Amino acid sequence: MDFGHSPRAQEYIERVSAFMRDHITPAEEAYHAQLTGGADWRQWRQPAIMEDLKAKARAAGLWNLFLPDPHHGAGLKVVEYAALAELMGHSLMAAEVFNCNAPDTGNMEVLHMYGTAAQQDRWLTQLLEGKIRSAFCMTEPAVASSDATNMQATAVPEGDDIVINGRKWFSSGIGHPNCQVLIFMGLTDPDADRHARHSMILVPLNTPGVKIQRMLPAFGTYDEPFGHGEVVFDNVRVPKENVIAGLGRGFEIAQGRLGPGRIHHCMRTIGAAERALSLMCARGDSRVAFGKPLTQLGGNVDIIADARMAIEQARLLTLKAAWMMDTVGVKAAMSEISQIKVVAPNMAQKVLDAAIQMHGALGATLDTPLTALAGYVRTVRIVDGPDEVHRRVVARFELGRQKAARDLA
CATH class of the missing domain: 1.10.540.10 (Acyl-CoA dehydrogenase/oxidase, N-terminal domain)
Incomplete structure (x- = not known):
């Protein structure tokens, strides 16, 4: 590599x-x-x-x-x-x-x-061209969306239209004043194979029957101007031409969509950790307590060293996953993609927490970017699948790999 x-x-x-x-x-x-x-x-x-x-x-x-x-x-x-x-x-x-x-x-x-x-x-x-923004409507409040096959909102063909009904939430980006189109994922055929039941549909935001009920705060903030909306779809009709790729191909599209996006998320969290470490070092050098800079007190040098090592480890693993996507494809890199989705935000959360602690009361305010970055990296441990789901994927691949090795022995 x-x-x-x-x-x-x-x-x-x-x-x-x-x-x-x-x-x-x-x-x-x-x-x-x-x-x-x-x-x-x-x-x-x-x-x-x-x-x-x-x-x-x-x-x-x-x-x-x-x-x-x-x-x-x-x-x-x-x-x-x-x-x-x-x-x-x-x-x-x-x-x-x-x-x-x-x-x-x-x-x-x-x-x-x-x-x-x-x-x-x-x-x-x-x-x-950056003229408009968009949102992605998949997660639902009434079901465990970590298992996307649970989705209950429907997208059913009827004549020349697709009729959409259901409730979505945490539809990120839907509050942006320039948001004009949604990609909706819904159940089309409940009797098909479990990964061929759902479809993705383009829905203009101004379509009759689409109603934004509220924006959901995350850690007390609304992520303005993007927002995370709770949205009701009440007999929304769009033409069949708005189906993406074909009915029943929602999961196939989702897998193609998520691979690169998870690399992006993880590398951004590593960037957040780098900024936190930079601020932590600056604070530690400039702030004096008990007659010494903070970097000369307690275990702060160990905290800084551990942060540096953890960032380097997370970056190398993420770059390996990205390299594998480029060379052998998303499917072959599924375990590594799930690994980084656990490792990177957990690392960044720890580094940000240490940086907040080093800043004392200042670290809990909005006078530094630390609290906003901390809220972001904490939510990354949930979006695109919670840690537990990704650990399950990693374990499944590892158990299969180990069994194959035993069978060859």
Whole structure:
């Protein structure tokens, strides 16, 4: 395995690093000041400074970096983009600046890989240009969505239409003022094979019968301007042309969507941990207690050393998973993808907690980015599957591998 950066990837790393340093980090305070605040997403507005930053990033050629297709994106391999995702993880606002934010990245990948020409013309083009945003509607409040076969919301053919009914929640991105389209995953044929029962459907947000009931707070914040919505679909009708790839192919599409997205999530959490470690070291060197800097007190040097080692380990495992996706494909990398989904956010959560502790009372305020980053990495342990589900996947692959080895002995 070679994780060395190609000259082209290294150039992107340097350019994204400079853009983060010169434009994004200095704009964080102004960006958050321009947010409306509160639970009423209907009052949310896109901060003007975000549109300015997006224009600068696009003009600089730092746009749609996540897409491996050179016609629509940067043409980078997964392992090459991973380093850029880590840099973006230093700031919660950075991914949108480069048009690389979830869930839009996953939705764009779905449309790119599975969408018809008409679906791409109507929705993908606008998403690639950053003119609109999107949401993904899968999780349901009444069932354990860690097992996606539990989904009860329906998407049933009726004549030339698909009729959609059900309730979804934690539909990330649906509160954004520029959100215009949803990808809905629902039950089409309950008698089919368990992984061929569901379909993915494109639903314009303004379709009659789609009702956003509320935005759900996570750790007391609403993730403005994106939000995580609870949405009711009441006899929503869309044409059959809105089905993605074909009826019953929802799980197939989901697997194609989740592989790269999990790399992105994990590398962003590693970036969050890197920023936390940087802030922790700066605080430890500058803050004096009992006549000494904090870095000379107690076990703080061990905490800093452990954080550095844990970050390096998580990064290497994540890069291995990305390299495997590039070389042998998503299916062959399923165990490694599940491993990083457990390892990276757990590591970042510990590093952020240590950084908050090193800052004392300041660490619990919004005067540093630590609490916001901590909330983000904690939720990553749930989104795209909780830790327990991923451990189950890892154990299944390992048990199979060990049995095969015994059988050959």
